[in-house]
Amino acid sequence: MVTAAPTRPAGRDVAAPLQTRTDRPRISRTFYLFLLPTLVLFTLSITLPAIMGITLSFTDSAGFGEFQFTGLTNYVALFSDPAIRSSYLFTIGFALVTVLLVNVVAFLLAVGLTAKIRAKVALRAVFVLPMVISGIVIAYVFNFLFSNSVPQLGQAVGITALEQSLLANPDLAWLTIVIVTAWQAIPSALLIYIAGILSIPGEVYEAAAMDGASARRRLFAITLPLVAGYVVINLVIGFKNFLNAYDIIVGLTNGGPGTATRSVAMTIFTGFTGGDYAYQMANATIFFLIAVVLAVVQLRLTRGRNAF
């Protein structure tokens, strides 16, 4: 694999574009057969629903029967709907807090896990474990802990704020969602930070150590600046993922108390039952535009490392 490039016949790279250009009609039919089924399935199950959704967002469709085009009515209504506004505020606020918590913890763990420590392999394996556990199932487990164990602890220690279940507190229920989401999301951020820290040349640390830099100074003056790119990737990927929050919220608060923790995804899904099918399609379209903006940001940020 590594030696492949040098053993290539000289001049091949120069010849390749010319060759393929003249050979273009002779691309094996098998290549098309390899790609076409995927393109067809993909178009039917992703592109078609996307186009259908965007189209219906300009109608008064109830999800069945006849409908009429109503222009931007749905969109205008969206912007003045307090339920929509609160779901976006909750989701974005939740995503921001979670992404910060996840990245601080993951970065510190990555520093620890790349240091000279005992049982490195085992420790890493443990910290990655939450990633493989179903979000809804672990949310049910935490649901029990938050409604039983945490209040018991609160009573034992004498913290009145914790004596009632956090899940029933409209002002604090979101914290439980942050905690469980972070619990599950830290592993992937951690792995990316580990890769980042390992890509720093050891010589840099040696030189710093020779100059007598303290461990804390090495952390803030070397490690952190040199993994800045990874920090950015983690922030964008994390924020994007957390905006889609659904499973864990269903398992913990199911959007409650009231609608205090209802995410955008949950609001969109009310379109199945609430009769405002087209209205929630418009909501989904707005949500889609946000995803596109974040995608563009992510591509911009990662292009430097990208092979394509």
Place this chain on the structure above:
Amino acid sequence: MTAQTLVTATPAQVPVRRRRRFLGRGGEDRPSWGTTLTLVVCTLAVFLPLYATLTMAFKTTTQSVDGQVFSLPSPFSVDGFVQAWELTNFPRGFAISVFVTAVTVVGTVLLASFAAYAIARNWDHRFFRWSFFYLLAAMFLPFPVLALSQVKLTGMVGLANPVGVALLHVMFQLSFSVLLFTAFIRGLPEELEESARLDGATTWVVFRRIVFPMMAPMSATVAIFAFLASWNDFMMPSLITADSTLQTLPVLQSVFQTQFSSNYNVAFASYLMAMAPAIIVYLFTQRWVMSGVTQGAIK
């Protein structure tokens, strides 16, 4: 260690391996017990919920209602498992989860590797290059955006069932998987394929006999991620599958939120049975799990 070897798995990052021994955070040669201990204490955050699940699952119903999650089961009881087995119709839920996951894993590996091979070897051709970006675009299209239309469409074509769920799982895994496979195929030497073709091998034979076997490590990564995404998913099956008797294990767990809500031992036994397969698979495939995350994000 595992993640390090993985990071070095791609040619571009090979130098990392040489540097590894210098990475003792600058001149400290002996392992730090302080850091080790701190990290061990931190593992409690991972273990506590899992420990709670384990102890609760083996309690009797009487003991489980006291809400003392961390006490040890006394007496030790498997009643929770017996009841959960019947209540959620575990064999059926398990079979459906296995079916959905198996179709997703096989479908993802096959479709993505076919497509990636066609794309990587015809990159100069506009059709293949654009197909790549077209497939990649879905990586940024979250399911909630498409859910309303997908639920309607799957219902219309008779796919409001586990088959439809598996199909959508494959489609949502495609972007990430095609990206990984394409990058990997580009790192493979073309000489072998060219000489095979000179010997008269067709494109299919070249793929089947040479390329696909060489892609095995990447196929493993793709397969593990398809497995985890499919096995653990709640959102898609809960919305797509119309018949509740055809639900996957994660969706079935909701039964304990309403009925039987005080039989905590039964609920936790059921949760444990739902999460155990993924944990067991993880124990054997950590390498690929860890490498996949890094490659997916940084490539």
